[in-house]
Amino acid sequence: MISRLEDKELKRKSRRQLLKLAPVAALGVFAFPKVSDRLVAAGVRFSDWASGEVFRSRHPAPTFSDSEVAPFAKFPYNGYDVLDPQVDLEKWTLTVEGDVQHPGEYTLAQIKALPKINQNTRHICVEGWDVIGSFGGARISDFLKLVGANTSARFLEVECVDDYYESIDMASVLHPQSLLCYEMYGQPLDRKHGAPLRLQMPTKLGYKQAKYLDTFRVTNILKPGKTGYWEDQGYSWFGGL
Amino acid sequence: MPNDEQHEEKNRNEEEKNTAPLAESEPTVPADAIEGMEAKPEIAAAKPEVATNEPAVEAEEPELVRAAYEHPLPIRITHWVNAISLFVMVTSGLRIFRAFPSFGPKIPEKVLLDVPKSLTLGGWLGGALQWHFTFMWFFAASGLFYVAYQVVSGHYRTMLFTPRDIPGVWPMTRYYFFFGPKPPATGQYNPLQKLAYTSAIGFGALSLLTGIVLYKPAQFSWLAFLFGGFHLTRVWHFAAMCGFLAFIPGHLIMVLLHGWSNFYSMLSGWKREPEYQE
Numbered sequence: 001m002i003s004r005l006e007d008k009e010l011k012r013k014s015r016r017q018l019l020k021l022a023p024v025a026a027l028g029v030f031a032f033p034k035v036s037d038r039l040v041a042a043g044v045r046f047s048d049w050a051s052g053e054v055f056r057s058r059h060p061a062p063t064f065s066d067s068e069v070a071p072f073a074k075f076p077y078n079g080y081d082v083l084d085p086q087v088d089l090e091k092w093t094l095t096v097e098g099d100v101q102h103p104g105e106y107t108l109a110q111i112k113a114l115p116k117i118n119q120n121t122r123h124i125c126v127e128g129w130d131v132i133g134s135f136g137g138a139r140i141s142d143f144l145k146l147v148g149a150n151t152s153a154r155f156l157e158v159e160c161v162d163d164y165y166e167s168i169d170m171a172s173v174l175h176p177q178s179l180l181c182y183e184m185y186g187q188p189l190d191r192k193h194g195a196p197l198r199l200q201m202p203t204k205l206g207y208k209q210a211k212y213l214d215t216f217r218v219t220n221i222l223k224p225g226k227t228g229y230w231e232d233q234g235y236s237w238f239g240g241l
Numbered sequence: 242m243p244n245d246e247q248h249e250e251k252n253r254n255e256e257e258k259n260t261a262p263l264a265e266s267e268p269t270v271p272a273d274a275i276e277g278m279e280a281k282p283e284i285a286a287a288k289p290e291v292a293t294n295e296p297a298v299e300a301e302e303p304e305l306v307r308a309a310y311e312h313p314l315p316i317r318i319t320h321w322v323n324a325i326s327l328f329v330m331v332t333s334g335l336r337i338f339r340a341f342p343s344f345g346p347k348i349p350e351k352v353l354l355d356v357p358k359s360l361t362l363g364g365w366l367g368g369a370l371q372w373h374f375t376f377m378w379f380f381a382a383s384g385l386f387y388v389a390y391q392v393v394s395g396h397y398r399t400m401l402f403t404p405r406d407i408p409g410v411w412p413m414t415r416y417y418f419f420f421g422p423k424p425p426a427t428g429q430y431n432p433l434q435k436l437a438y439t440s441a442i443g444f445g446a447l448s449l450l451t452g453i454v455l456y457k458p459a460q461f462s463w464l465a466f467l468f469g470g471f472h473l474t475r476v477w478h479f480a481a482m483c484g485f486l487a488f489i490p491g492h493l494i495m496v497l498l499h500g501w502s503n504f505y506s507m508l509s510g511w512k513r514e515p516e517y518q519e
Contacts, residue, residue: 002308002518003310004306004308006304006305010306010513014510017317017511018509021314021318021508027325030329040368040372040375042375044371046378047374051456051457054457056460059459059460060459061458062458062459062471073348075348076347076348122458122471126366127340128338129346129347131347202459234367235367241457241458
């Protein structure tokens with residue numbers, strides 16, 4: 001649509017329309033590192049909230065046939081510090097504390113006595129790689145029932161033998177595919193994969209699935225700056241898939 | 242479809258009926274009026290670049306300029322929000338890609354390309370993810386609002402590439418790249434522009450859908466299926482970015498070649514002396 005107008009008028013209209021665009025300039029605050037650091041951290045918190053909202057506690061992550069599983073040798077070892085923190089497998093117990101009826105030390109035999117789940121699921125790393133693996137273990141939800149945990153509490157805090165630590169929202173913890181994993185590819189979990197016990201949760205990124213488990217704590221409160229090893233450095237806390 | 246600009250224009254016309262009797266918002270000029278004006282050679286001489294491809298020059302009011310309100314405010318806002326978001330998404334995305342620059346398995350890892358750190362945003366994987374997970378909302382919101390506005394307002398007709406534009410692609414390509422004759426301007430955008438802008442929307446849709454799969458592959462496993470599973474979705478996500486990276490330099494070069502008034506129109510909405518007639 002062509003209009004014909006005086007030069008002065010066109011300039012006036014153009015200026016007025018230009019000014020209406022001014023709010024977009026607000027995005028310029030992201031150019032200042034001190035402000036943007038906090039803004040993008042807030043952006044991740046918002047994304048984490050949205051992730052919690054779309055999470056369906058009964059919706060299964062895809063599972064795969066045995067022929068689709070990657071060979072054991074192609075399942076990467078990944079760790080934040082040392083791959084083998086020299087866990088004393090003989091004396092190992094899982095310490096349970098917090099909002100539970102039966103706190104104390106639990107042995108691997110007690111965990112293995114729970115119904116065993118085998119699943120072939122995709123392990124996805126925050127770096128972008130993924131691998132389909134074969135896992136065996138007990139449902140975390142069954143174990144929480146055993147220890148009389150208050151499952152209406154908000155979080156499960158996890159501490160590891162190697163000082164790694166994590167915290168996970170209860171909805172994801174109670175997901176039927178969330179395992180206390182003590183087997184991979186039908187064999188006892190090897191040391192570098194987190195022996196004797198690790199978390200295996202196909203609805204979470206790899207860094208949420210802590211290895212060399214040491215302590216479980218059921219809680220409603222997370223200490224700021226102590227929500228997870230990588231999370232405290234900037235990774236998404238929800239880390240959900 | 243009335244918009245704020247036209248309302249504004251009408252009010253203005255009523256206010257200034259006496260001072261500017263010819264400044265009317267009527268879009269079409271009667272054909273006989275154009276012919277009548279053609280007989281004013283001194284004006285044609287004063288503005289030769291206009292006179293060469295169009296006869297219509299205001300006879301009584303030589304200081305009147307032809308102008309078109311090409312880009313409504315929602316289009317301009319979403320264009321710039323999208324430009325900023327796209328810059329952040331690409332640069333932070335490349336930093337994320339650096340963490341695993343391959344589309345194959347982790348073992349053995351075949352590095353596809355080493356993106357220079359200087360082209361990336363975020364400093365490290367975690368920082369880049371923070372930018373990516375923040376600006377994905379701006380990118381998605383501006384994209385969805387843009388498409389919704391285009392559809393509801395009918396403004397999409399100016400830019401959507403349709404089969405009718407196909408015959409015009411080759412003449413325009415010849416003009417741009419092989420010194421062919423310039424095809425006459427028939428609307429706000431030529432067929433090649435429409436193709437580029439429509440493709441860009443396609444890249445946006447692809448990056449958004451594949452992004453949802455990469456972010457929530459378990460919750461949206463049905464969508465992952467559409468792209469051949471999680472692993473291949475990462476390739477599609479990268480391909481969408483490559484589409485944008487092909488579009489952006491061409492877009493910027495054309496903006497540079499067409500000068501300030503063309504660029505300014507994406508800020509102010511108003512294009513001075515557009516090439517087309519209607």
